[in-house]
Amino acid sequence: MTRLRFALTGLLAAVAGIAAGHLVAGFVQPAASPVLAIGSTVIDLTPQPLKEWAIEHFGTNDKLVLQASVLVVTLVLSALVGLLARRRLWLSVAGLVVLVGLAGAAALSRPTAGLLDAVPSVVALVVGVAVLVGLVRAIDSDGRTDPGSDASGGFARRRFVLGSAGVVVLSALAAAGGQLRAGATRVKDIVLPRPASPAKAFPAGIESQVKGISPLRTPTEKFYRVDTNLTVPQVDVDTWSLQVDGMVERPFTMTFAELSAMPLIERDITMTCVSNEVGGGYVGAARWLGVRLTDVLDRAGVKGNPDQVFSTAVDGFTISTPLAVVRDGRDAMIAIGMNGRQLTDVHGFPARLITPGLYGFVGATKWLTKLTLTTYAQDKAYWTERQWSTDAPIKTSARIDTPAPLSTIQAGRVAVGGVAWAQHRGVGKVEVSIDGGPWQEARLGPDVGLDYWRQWYLPWDAKTGLHRLAVRAVDREGQVQTADRARPFPNGSSGIQEVVVTVA
């Protein structure tokens, strides 16, 4: 019984420490909250195959699963730390110091960490030790009382139970307070200037005719999100700046007002994540407003022979983009608007890169704050250090949105439909094969340009039974989407999506 109480004591000390740390982090630095700091470090250290496995199996929930796992492991360890107090209290306190020390080290090892990032861990330690010592005293006073004198034993037990309950309640309040506070710093509303070079008029998509097909433009709140961040950076646009340095004639720094006063272009561009599996959902199409990346680089003037644009986010995350690609005439931009509004915090407010034709991890830096002209030999970006490709054009791919995989549909005339993309080459045609039969040309939705996806559908007389639908795209240069299967690592998945449906 006392063993259980010691374990519980360790657990409660950790809960109280984590909650207090989370509360303080809400005020000083949300990302330095103990569990988040450890989680972020785990993300950075996770070996490639495990990362892929997690993204594949948990999808957008991978962050939640990670945080829950960190929490569970921490609680188990802290219960063990609590048990140490049966022998010696100082042993237990030392255990707690080690646990919290790891969180503090994790917080301080973030690329942009300052001393302030240690504060949540220090608070966590003080509160954790206080709870540990307090509850151990309560257990001890229970043990010391005369077994015959029920009254004082009951009193000590009550003290332990009440103390524990108090810790639980206060911790819940502190954790909730930290959460509220971290979410309360919202990004500021700004008015975007009009583009000097507006996008062409946007056509109506065919989603109103073909039920279940992706809309031609992805609403911002439905747009996929992929990044390494456990807390979304909340950037203050008034103090934000963009620094341009490295192999340039005239390094400079500019404010958001200066950036948005440059000539703006507006373009419809489809983004894809390299982690997208064939048929997957890490792809979205939006209208972006921004400054041509070459305009900004020209202002600094290229010096020597740099081969990459090395971009840095406010949290220290980095991305490499081949300079030759940026300068080949495509609409690579520093975007400040998405779908007619300022960027949302999850999509990189106040400014991000968009490079049409490249996967996001080599051209779409969110929360951008620095552009460095350099060489691949000199500087390695986050994913380059993890052995992903530096040259990563988006592979041609087609996706079936309807009918859904393994669904049961009514016999009769139905539409097989979806979207296909071959950014910067353009979708030439889309073909569907039913039950391994010949490739039949699908009808295409409106053309929004080379960098945008294309909706497609094929009317189909569905007959009762089990059927296998496959789709592939052909780009405008006549290149057929490859049937060779590849995993996302190191430069994007490939293969042909097949969907099995039952026709009743």
Ligand SMILES: Nc1nc2c(c(=O)[nH]1)N[C@H]1C(S)=C(S)[C@@H](COP(=O)(O)O)O[C@H]1N2
């Ligand atoms: N700062 C930062 N920018 C980032 C990332 C990141 O982890 N951190 N991930 C990249 C990846 S892998 C992709 S696919 C795109 C996704 O952009 P989205 O979340 O707006 O869809 O952002 C890119 N930019």
Ligand SMILES: [Mo]
């Ligand atoms: Mo990505």
